[in-house]
Amino acid sequence: MSLSLTSLLHVTGLVKRFGGFHALDGLSFHAAAGEILGLVGPNGSGKTTSINVISGLYAPDGGNVTLDGVSIGGIASHKLVHLGVNRTFQIPKPFLSLTVRENIAVALAYGRAQVAPPTAEALMDEYRLTEVADRPASELNNAQQKMLDLVRALATRPRLLLLDELAAGLNPTELDWISARIKALAQTGMAIIVVEHLMGFIEQITDRVIVMNAGKEIFEGKLAVAVKVPQVIEVFLGGEHAA
Ligand SMILES: Nc1ncnc2c1ncn2[C@@H]1O[C@H](COP(=O)(O)OP(=O)(O)O)[C@@H](O)[C@H]1O
Numbered sequence: 001m002s003l004s005l006t007s008l009l010h011v012t013g014l015v016k017r018f019g020g021f022h023a024l025d026g027l028s029f030h031a032a033a034g035e036i037l038g039l040v041g042p043n044g045s046g047k048t049t050s051i052n053v054i055s056g057l058y059a060p061d062g063g064n065v066t067l068d069g070v071s072i073g074g075i076a077s078h079k080l081v082h083l084g085v086n087r088t089f090q091i092p093k094p095f096l097s098l099t100v101r102e103n104i105a106v107a108l109a110y111g112r113a114q115v116a117p118p119t120a121e122a123l124m125d126e127y128r129l130t131e132v133a134d135r136p137a138s139e140l141n142n143a144q145q146k147m148l149d150l151v152r153a154l155a156t157r158p159r160l161l162l163l164d165e166l167a168a169g170l171n172p173t174e175l176d177w178i179s180a181r182i183k184a185l186a187q188t189g190m191a192i193i194v195v196e197h198l199m200g201f202i203e204q205i206t207d208r209v210i211v212m213n214a215g216k217e218i219f220e221g222k223l224a225v226a227v228k229v230p231q232v233i234e235v236f237l238g239g240e241h242a243a
């Protein structure tokens with residue numbers, strides 16, 4: 001499958017250093033509109049750092065990131081939100097003292113201007129936050145905080161959505177439900193990158209996966225194929241995610 005030419009996102013030779021340590025060491029991959037791409041790999045392989053660089057939290061130390069052919073590497077995250085790139089956090093970061101509705105209002109006001117905003121009510125209804133609409137975000141449970149983080153990102157109308165362990169800690173019913181939601185979002189043409197350790201979840205929702213190790217991609221393709229590749233097996237069995 002060659003989605004490369006029509007891809008929305010191209011990451012080429014991306015490097016991110018922390019001191020002398022290369023958290024990203026020449027990472028390359030692409031993602032197309034409407035595609036759900038899984039980013040998997042052992043702890044410390046650079047998944048969150050990839051999201052942090054692509055979403056503008058960190059500037060890259062080398063390589064390129066392009067969105068629709070336009071170089072976006074090093075553009076700050078608040079500007080990237082306006083270009084249609086947003087993400088969720090492995091540990092959600094809502095404004096804790098603001099209510100759920102206020103958190104969403106901030107994101108709605110901040111989003112991509114070219115696209116008509118959804119209403120806070122519709123988003124809260126769709127992501128099961130209506131009953132906590134007027135509670136401060138600090139009072140939400142883990143699943144609700146994750147949904148608020150997702151809604152906050154969606155409120156900005158992204159073309160590229162990066163999800164960092166959104167499913168971690170959700171129960172099986174919640175996992176099935178959120179899988180369906182993510183697939184529906186992709187069907188609207190959004191490119192979605194999903195970082196997750198739960199392989200069943202990855203298998204259920206992704207079109208393709210990138211397997212990372214030590215800041216590089218070591219496999220690109222279907223998960224069903226990845227799990228038969230010796231180098232991939234070695235990376236997973238050698239790490240802490242043998243299950
Ligand atoms: N801000 C940072 N400062 C120093 N080292 C970092 C920082 N962020 C990530 N790292 C290091 O980079 C490596 C990759 O981390 P990360 O991208 O969080 O991995 P993953 O999400 O795949 O578990 C790890 O060794 C981590 O300790």
Ligand SMILES: [Mg+2]
Pocket residue numbers: 047048049090
């Ligand atoms: Mg991570």
